[in-house]
Amino acid sequence: MASKILLIVLDGASDRPVNGTTPLAHAVTPNLDALAFGGINGLMDTIAPGIRPGSDTSHLAILGYDPYKYYTGRGPFEAAGVGIEVKGGDIAFRCNFATLEGGIVTDRRAGRIEDTDELAKAINEKVKVPGVEVIFKRSTGHRAALVLRGKGLSAAITDTDPKKEGLPIKECHPTDDSPEAKRTAEIVNSVSKQVLEAIDQSPVNVERRKMGLPAGNVILIRGAGEVPHIPPFPERHGLKAAVVANAGLIIGIGKMCGLEHLTVSGMESMEPVERISVKVNKALEALQTHDFVLLNIKGADEAGHDGGFERKVQFLEAVDAAFAPLKNLKDTLVIITVDHSTPVTLKDHSADPVPILMNGPGVRVDEVTRYTELTAHKGGLCRIRGMDVMNIAMDLINNTKKFGA
Template sequence: MKSVIFIIDGLGDRPNNEGNTPLKEANTPTMDRMAKESICGLMNAVDIGVRPGSDTAHLAILGYDPYENYTGRGPFEAAGVGIDVQPGDIAFRCNFATVDENFVVIDRRAGRIKNTAELEKVIDGIEVDGVKVIFKQSGGYRAALVLRGDKLSDKITEGDPHHEGVKVPEIKPLDDSEEARRTANIVNKIIKIAYERLNNHPINEERRKNGLPPANIILPRGVGKVPHILPFSEKYGLKGACIAGTGLIKGIAKMVKLDFIDVEGATGTPETNFMNKAKAIVEGLKTYDFILVNVKGADEASHDGNYELKKKVIEKVDGMLEYILNNIDKNEVYFVLTGDHSTPIEEKDHSADPIPIIIWGKSVRVDDVEKFDEFSTHKGGLCWIKGKYIMPTLLDLMGLLKKYGA
């Protein structure tokens, strides 16, 4: 038996004045057919009353307690951009930004500079006080910074003022340890070196000539120490892979050592190539025991407050599901369809509202729920569950769960 956890990012919503949600209104014959053939419920990835990020939610759904394993966004971002992070590394998210000669921030995104591959090189690979610096841009003004070496700490302040018109803050230790003082000192040096090497870089001279703000500094934030995480294959004895368009989910996959299946046209946006993803899932199931799928478009639409687009994305996902169901064997695959969190259109941000969840496959206790939406599935046999129960339930269905007792 194989299994898929298919996550529609930001799926859930709150009813509008007519009592509708994009999911309730969308034309989703396959989702509804699946609900009819499934055991259904509501799910909170982390817990009831917790408003999770996509990162903490995915970790929880994969059975990794985020309160133990989520040490900040930096490590996951760094893994997501392809840095081979190692336990103990100190990792940050960074922006390329524009500062004046007094280090006052003029533009936090350096005019949303598009190509920073050349600029990356002046920082990546340097060594500061015996610590190796790994630096990688992620296709624009964003980047990840990793420090690798001895006696490092993540108990330090951040180097991003989050506002323009103020100076880049000096990074300070948050505790009395030598490690924290040393790490703060090193990051301050890196920021200074970045300015020295970037400010007059030919690319920035060219930008100035064209009236564009130079990308002449980096602003690190979201610091965290890369945790020791048990690889997915060791935890569950399953050969697993991930299909996703966004760096954050790629980072989660990398951190738990799921293989990553690259899909042409998978962008993490509403314009992603849905059908290529569907085909990759069907293909992937020939090789892997388990596939985690994330489709991000509905969440993007929610963050933009775009009700119609969210509905449209959900309908496209329904098309993916139709293709998948037509090309897999119900006797061989368990399929979990759910979201990671709700992103209500009216809030334009994540909420703690639970998300519908169904488990489709051989021998599940099919209930009488007939529709996959926020108002129907809690009447099914799964009632209201937490994300951490998904993996053991799948393992149990797959006949792989260890017995506790005699």
């Protein structure tokens, strides 16, 4: 019987057929196919049939957390994704740096400003709210996240983002009658004003104005959400657990669920294909010290969003090559699945169910010989849901309790 679990998510790898085939079916994937051949296969609706998942909601579900209960909006997950160590009860927001001139938002993205380190630093240093911790972190480009931490706060408030240019920044208003919402709206309005004071004359902005570029002198605040209290995965299952991923959103979700994020250094300078092997090896190494490792591999999703059938095929073949060492794993239940389909014909996520395979001691090996979304339904798992994965896995490693006698 296996005692460890390696859960690999091929982000967006699943597809709809083009001329009768899909990137997964068209790709030459001997290692994936060997794992399918020696394992049990099926289709999975990560949320439910026909429900189009995000990567955040689907990863929550696959980790065993009902997204309808634990997904409280994008703010908290974005904040975790950009590296803020969010805590249950925090109020988190997505932000844009924007340009305010004469009281009017003239550019909602501040000319797609890139260099926001200094601005973020100034915001963290200068913006103060009595009794509330204000945490601000920049993300890529003009994007950023904001967290308010303290007692007596609420996410029942409106955005300050006017949504289009030529309008003033909106006042933040409470959306219910609670004193918490009233107070939080006041805090957001105060933060909004303090940010302008903190960064309007910042050297970066002085320089940008000189060059005729829009200043990033305000932030637009939206998507308020209360960070959910997520029961930590390691305590819930009694497993020492880690996540290997590059995408901020997946790292953030992993951390929010209590998974240790294992960083792989020097990835930036690597080719995408080289990254896959490095991450697979990192995950295999992690299994020496952890009971559960979540490995997210992102590239197929990007190919899907770009509509690149051939690019998706090539990426999946590279993934397959990097999976050669998986066949030497012992004592481990290997689960390979996908968080959502990203059809190249759609260039977006779809709800088409995704293939899932489980390979390891004790599984009921079926007659499926390839890992594709067109053959998986013939396998012994039939059609399961994301929320079933951890329950099934914990049963297969004999680490679960009986319900009844």
